[in-house]
Every structure is written in structure tokens, then in C-alpha cells.
Amino acid sequence: MERSGTVTPPYVAGPLHLGPFRALRMAPLRVGDPATARTFGRSQRKVLDRLARWEEHGQVARDRVPALYVHEYTAAGLTVRGVVGVLDLSRRAVLPAERAVLPHEGVRPAQADDLADKLAEIRLHPAPILLVHRASETLRSLTRGQVARRPTHAFRDRIGQEHRLWAVTDPDEIAAVQGEVAPSRVLIADGHHRYAAYLRLQARDPGGAADHGLVMLVDQTDTPLHLGAIHRVVQGVSLPELTRAVTSIGGTGDRVRRSAALDHLGPDHLVATDGEHWSALTLPTGSGRSAVELLHEAVLPSLPRSPRSVDYHHTAEKAAAAARPGKAVAVLLPAPDVDHVVAVAADDRLLPEKATSFQPKPSPGVLMHSLLDG
Structure with missing residues (x-):
């Protein structure tokens, strides 16, 4: 569908597969730092050199074991919690019933192409796109079970967001989460152009690291993002x-x-x-x-x-x-209604430009995905 110079990105087909990955994590004082954000706008060699230098000096950590992550962050008094992993982008929906990731805003093709070029250069997802859904009671229970444990990491970033992370590395626990995520139909809350860039990059280089894109899946019933006008x-x-x-x-x-x-x-x-x-x-x-x-x-x-x-x-x-x-x-x-936005997206319609504002968004750099790791 095309509207005012924008298009609907392709639909990823279900069942959803959320895979573990070896996260890169910025040091707390780097997270939320404007200088860090500016780094990701530079050329490939400068980004890779800067990350390597930061890793050498302990300002970037690389997890050894692939994991799904539960990420809980608090900003302006609102706490949001989600599961972070890499989403399989390799299958496209043909029929409406197969659609598993629902965009509700159009994307500008040139902007999506530019972002895809940048991802291809830096080989890095600096932050997950935000997806929302109504989780099953089982998935909610699994997530709360993780949160009942001691966090793997906990810190306050440069702009005052509080972060807690739990790395889920046990194969049985990962499989349990994946089984509950698989039948989900999720709405893109933030990151439409990055999502479209993910798909463009995957189409250019299928079968490799670009088959997966970094996402955070938020339960809009348990710890909802605020949806404002x-x-x-x-x-x-x-x-x-x-x-x-x-x-x-x-x-x-x-x-x-x-x-x-x-x-x-x-x-x-x-x-x-x-x-x-x-x-x-x-x-x-x-x-x-x-x-x-x-x-x-x-x-x-x-x-x-x-x-x-x-x-x-x-x-x-x-x-x-x-x-x-x-x-x-x-x-x-x-303020828009979340369920109405889902209904619009499921009906293959687009809301007008800048119709929704999902807040708060997590600071970039908490969890990153290197495409060099596969």
C-alpha cells in the first residue's frame, strides 16, 4: 500500500522465531551519552574502530554465551519490561493470516534504503526496535520468573534511566520462551524505518547474519509503553x-x-x-x-x-x-487506543504520519547485536 510517498514494508510470516544472540553492551557511562549516539552515524571503519577501542578499554562488553534477555528499564517513573532477541526475518507472508509483524505507519523508501546501507556498513544493530503484544499468561509467568532472580546487570545510565538485565542462557528456558512467542502477532511500536531496513538488508544477503534483526518484545498488558497522541x-x-x-x-x-x-x-x-x-x-x-x-x-x-x-x-x-x-x-x-492501532494494522491500513507516540524508549547501547557474530 502506498500513501503520501510512503509504503507499507513487507510482512514477516509467522510463527515468530526469537533467537538468542551474543550481546554487545556499552558501559553504563556510555549508555545515553550523545557522543555514543553520534558514533553510530559515522562511516563503517570509524564505527568498527571505535567499538574495538572501547572494547579494548572495557567500555564495551561482549557476552560469551548466546542468550535471550529480559530487559527492564525505568524512565520518568514508568517501568517497561520486554524480551530481547534476534527475530527471524527470512520468511515473508503471502496471505493476511500469515502476517506476524504488523506495521501501522508507512515508511519512506529512500530513508529505509539509506538505513539499510548504514547497517550494511557498520554491521551492527545499536538498539532493538520495539514490538508490543498481549503476552500469554505462560510467557508472562516465565518473564516474571526471570525478574524474581538476581539481575545479571543493573545500572543507571547517563540520562537517568534505570536498567536491569537478565540473561536467559538455559536451553530449556529459551525453548519455553520461544514456544510462547511463536504464535504471537506483534505491532511495531517504534522503529518502522529500521524494520524496513532490516528487511531490505535481509533481501540483499539472504541466508546470513542479516536474516535476523534485533527486537524487544514488550507485553502491553503487564508493563505497557505509554501511548500518547x-x-x-x-x-x-x-x-x-x-x-x-x-x-x-x-x-x-x-x-x-x-x-x-x-x-x-x-x-x-x-x-x-x-x-x-x-x-x-x-x-x-x-x-x-x-x-x-x-x-x-x-x-x-x-x-x-x-x-x-x-x-x-x-x-x-x-x-x-x-x-x-x-x-x-x-x-x-x-491518545490512540492500542487495540484500535492493532486492528488498523491487521486490516492492512496505515495510520497517518506521526499518529502514535510510544514512550519511553530505552537508551541505545544497552543491548546491541553485531552482524559479524552471525
């Missing part, structure tokens, strides 16, 4: 024009006080402001579309002229601050 600022549009566009598709618009505006947000309700006036916009129900879908598919096309641009903000406060009477309207959106 990303708000819009529509440039070149007035608040009355936006309100008339909503009413033209069967919705309603009512002026509200600024102090109570956010109380009106809901699955079918937007809030808009031009910085001076505030409106609660009720969208037509029964379409099966989320608020962000209706905004882009129905409301914006109903404006008398196309917006000059649409800007994105992760907080309502920053979006509202960018609004200007007669010039720019901030459109504040409700």
Missing part, C-alpha cells in the same frame, strides 16, 4: 474554516473555555485553537476510523484550500503555543 498545527487555516470543514462531514463544533478545553478530548472529539479561541470538535461516529484518521482523511480535505503545511508536537502546550489567529490552528488529538 502527537498533535498538529495546521498552517494557513483559520479556526472558523476548520470548524466548517468538520460540520461539512457531519460533525459539530462548539466554543469552549480554554481552562476546560482538554476535558473534551475523546475517541471522537478533537480540540482546536487559534491561540485566541478554543473549540471542541465532535467527529461523525460509526466510521470505524480513529480521530487522527478522520482528521487527515475527511476534515483536512474538506478545507476550502490546502494547508500550507502540517507541523507536529508531542505536547498540547507546544502545539497551542504555535497557533495564530487566522494563520495557524492547533488541533489537539486524543
Whole structure:
């Protein structure tokens, strides 16, 4: 499917296979360090030389035994836990029922190609992509059993995230986790372009190390990522024009006080402001579309002229601050529903660009996968 210059990446076929790997781990003071992140943007030789130098000086550790890992991290008071391993990417789904990894955002082919080129150069996955699912009770119990033990590693990184790691090396325990993961259907929460780059690299060099990509599988029931909205600022549009566009598709618009505006947000309700006036916009129900879908598919096309641009903000406060009477309207959106996002992806649909914000993300460098290790 193609939409606004983006495409849906290929689907990996189930059953999912999450394999153990020999992790590379940055020293705690390197994790979260901006200088570390900049290193991964350099050329192949510089990245490999820097990693070798860090490993020589004890700033990068290489685990001797392949393992699956339970990674628990805490950021801004929220604790997230997941299983980290290398996902088999070698089989593509032909039928919808075979799809096991579900993207919900489109990817830009050129960006995915560039990332694939970079992975091919540095031969390293610096961080896992984040996948979410509803784990089985058995998998949840297996994970909690690991967490009841003493962590293999525990530390606080440079930006204040707390990390705990458990290396699962026992073959029977690995097999038990793999058996529970196998029938899962998972949603990409973060890392759509890296996922597409994984698949491009695998297609270029099948049968080797690129057959596997580093992932973290988060149980969205047990220790969920926070799913927030990303708000819009529509440039070149007035608040009355936006309100008339909503009413033209069967919705309603009512002026509200600024102090109570956010109380009106809901699955079918937007809030808009031009910085001076505030409106609660009720969208037509029964379409099966989320608020962000209706905004882009129905409301914006109903404006008398196309917006000059649409800007994105992760907080309502920053979006509202960018609004200007007669010039720019901030459109504040409700937080998406995870199960609706899964349903959209399972239906082979894409949400509009920047429709979801899964947080918090772990710092890169906690667990890395070297493609040189196979």
C-alpha cells in the first residue's frame, strides 16, 4: 500500500522465531551519552574502530554465551519490561493470516534504503526496535520468573534511566520462551524505518547474519509503553474554516473555555485553537476510523484550500503555543487506543504520519547485536 510517498514494508510470516544472540553492551557511562549516539552515524571503519577501542578499554562488553534477555528499564517513573532477541526475518507472508509483524505507519523508501546501507556498513544493530503484544499468561509467568532472580546487570545510565538485565542462557528456558512467542502477532511500536531496513538488508544477503534483526518484545498488558497522541498545527487555516470543514462531514463544533478545553478530548472529539479561541470538535461516529484518521482523511480535505503545511508536537502546550489567529490552528488529538492501532494494522491500513507516540524508549547501547557474530 502506498500513501503520501510512503509504503507499507513487507510482512514477516509467522510463527515468530526469537533467537538468542551474543550481546554487545556499552558501559553504563556510555549508555545515553550523545557522543555514543553520534558514533553510530559515522562511516563503517570509524564505527568498527571505535567499538574495538572501547572494547579494548572495557567500555564495551561482549557476552560469551548466546542468550535471550529480559530487559527492564525505568524512565520518568514508568517501568517497561520486554524480551530481547534476534527475530527471524527470512520468511515473508503471502496471505493476511500469515502476517506476524504488523506495521501501522508507512515508511519512506529512500530513508529505509539509506538505513539499510548504514547497517550494511557498520554491521551492527545499536538498539532493538520495539514490538508490543498481549503476552500469554505462560510467557508472562516465565518473564516474571526471570525478574524474581538476581539481575545479571543493573545500572543507571547517563540520562537517568534505570536498567536491569537478565540473561536467559538455559536451553530449556529459551525453548519455553520461544514456544510462547511463536504464535504471537506483534505491532511495531517504534522503529518502522529500521524494520524496513532490516528487511531490505535481509533481501540483499539472504541466508546470513542479516536474516535476523534485533527486537524487544514488550507485553502491553503487564508493563505497557505509554501511548500518547502527537498533535498538529495546521498552517494557513483559520479556526472558523476548520470548524466548517468538520460540520461539512457531519460533525459539530462548539466554543469552549480554554481552562476546560482538554476535558473534551475523546475517541471522537478533537480540540482546536487559534491561540485566541478554543473549540471542541465532535467527529461523525460509526466510521470505524480513529480521530487522527478522520482528521487527515475527511476534515483536512474538506478545507476550502490546502494547508500550507502540517507541523507536529508531542505536547498540547507546544502545539497551542504555535497557533495564530487566522494563520495557524492547533488541533489537539486524543491518545490512540492500542487495540484500535492493532486492528488498523491487521486490516492492512496505515495510520497517518506521526499518529502514535510510544514512550519511553530505552537508551541505545544497552543491548546491541553485531552482524559479524552471525
